[in-house]
Amino acid sequence: MSEPRTTFMTGATGFLGAFLVRDLLRRGRRLILMLREPVDESMGRLRQSLEALGADLGAAEASGQLRVVSGSLPDRLPQRLDGPVDDLLSNAASLQLFENGNQEPYRTNVEGTRCLIDWCRGHNVRRTHCVSTAYVCGSITQHVDEVFHHPRPQFKTAYEQSKWMAETLLAEWGREPGHVLTVYRPSFLVGDSASGYTCQYGGFYQLARMVSLLKTRYGADDNGHSTHIPLRIPGRPEDPQNFVPVDFAARIITEVMEDESLQGRIYHLTDPNPPTNDQIKRHMEVYFRMHGGWFAPVDEVLNHCTPAESLLWEHYDVLTPRVTHNPRFMQGNTRRVMSLRGIPFPSLDDRLFATLLDFAIAHRWGQRSRGQGGRAGNAQRHASSLSKSGQPSIPAT
Numbered sequence: 001m002s003e004p005r006t007t008f009m010t011g012a013t014g015f016l017g018a019f020l021v022r023d024l025l026r027r028g029r030r031l032i033l034m035l036r037e038p039v040d041e042s043m044g045r046l047r048q049s050l051e052a053l054g055a056d057l058g059a060a061e062a063s064g065q066l067r068v069v070s071g072s073l074p075d076r077l078p079q080r081l082d083g084p085v086d087d088l089l090s091n092a093a094s095l096q097l098f099e100n101g102n103q104e105p106y107r108t109n110v111e112g113t114r115c116l117i118d119w120c121r122g123h124n125v126r127r128t129h130c131v132s133t134a135y136v137c138g139s140i141t142q143h144v145d146e147v148f149h150h151p152r153p154q155f156k157t158a159y160e161q162s163k164w165m166a167e168t169l170l171a172e173w174g175r176e177p178g179h180v181l182t183v184y185r186p187s188f189l190v191g192d193s194a195s196g197y198t199c200q201y202g203g204f205y206q207l208a209r210m211v212s213l214l215k216t217r218y219g220a221d222d223n224g225h226s227t228h229i230p231l232r233i234p235g236r237p238e239d240p241q242n243f244v245p246v247d248f249a250a251r252i253i254t255e256v257m258e259d260e261s262l263q264g265r266i267y268h269l270t271d272p273n274p275p276t277n278d279q280i281k282r283h284m285e286v287y288f289r290m291h292g293g294w295f296a297p298v299d300e301v302l303n304h305c306t307p308a309e310s311l312l313w314e315h316y317d318v319l320t321p322r323v324t325h326n327p328r329f330m331q332g333n334t335r336r337v338m339s340l341r342g343i344p345f346p347s348l349d350d351r352l353f354a355t356l357l358d359f360a361i362a363h364r365w366g367q368r369s370r371g372q373g374g375r376a377g378n379a380q381r382h383a384s385s386l387s388k389s390g391q392p393s394i395p396a397t
């Protein structure tokens with residue numbers, strides 16, 4: 001029986017990271033996790049996340065299957081490890097959409113990648129697995145292939161550009177003799193397809209949270225069982241929106257990491273049949289029991305909002321690049337893994353939609369609370385907790 005492989009991993013405490021730690025440990029892989037100082041606090045967060053996923057780190061720590069080292073990108077990477085490392089799993093990233101004077105997202109995503117490449121050279125690590133984003137395609141509107149994108153596309157956010165720059169550095173490293181580079185490009189990550197579990201509430205969840213606020217504001221007794229709210233929705237009904245449950249993304253990455261014959265490729269971790277704007281609208285209407293919206297040109301809506309529209313789009317308009325940018329992602333490599341391993345894609349139907357939002361509402365959209373909730377009734381009670389500050393992040397890692 002062959003010895004278990006050892007992986008040096010960054011980004012273990014992130015949303016996708018916790019699922020990857022759980023799944024890789026279950027496969028028997030040894031993990032060396034780089035965590036930020038104070039390490040005890042970072043490890044506490046990871047233990048809490050793993051407990052929520054039905055996993056206990058105690059046995060893995062006791063047996064030596066899991067070890068922790070301190071470090072951060074791009075400042076400090078551990079230079080001495082106890083024993084050899086077979087591969088790198090790079091999952092840490094800044095999800096900041098736009099520059100705001102703190103050097104992010106470029107500092108973590110670009111300079112951090114450069115430092116990881118140097119670390120691999122110094123430690124003779126020749127296999128790397130790197131989590132990127134499907135939106136390194138920039139403003140490409142046609143079908144997006146599982147390839148590196150050259151020449152440089154036009155980008156709508158600094159985040160997209162920083163991840164493209166990171167991939168460019170990785171591609172150069174991957175062309176060196178003996179190196180094997182595998183890149184995973186998830187679209188917008190949402191919660192676990194079975195439980196709805198999430199610890200990240202941007203994007204999809206931010207929009208749903210705004211809709212719950214609309215329901216609260218207009219859901220009076222005299223407005224019917226299904227609340228009527230006339231408002232325009234920016235976008236075209238036929239355009240797709242791509243969401244992927246986090247457990248699916250983690251499963252594909254784990255399967256590829258366990259089979260060297262599948263490595264050395266780019267994988268789009270995306271919905272093979274993404275729902276359209278109109279389908280998402282219908283899911284929202286069914287869940288929150290409301291109706292009355294219709295689609296209209298983006299500029300027409302955002303420049304001349306009614307009071308009801310202002311509640312939604314004045315806060316959500318920072319994410320409107322996604323409303324107007326709807327690429328279709330090719331999935332030849334990912335579909336091959338799905339076929340080989342018998343992995344179905346958990347499509348965003350009414351059941352999954354309800355599962356995701358039931359969990360989010362019960363957990364107050366990520367805000368700490370003693371209360372519990374469920375369905376649209378609690379959405380009305382909790383909507384007032386909506387935060388109006390800060391930039392939303394793309395649920396990518």
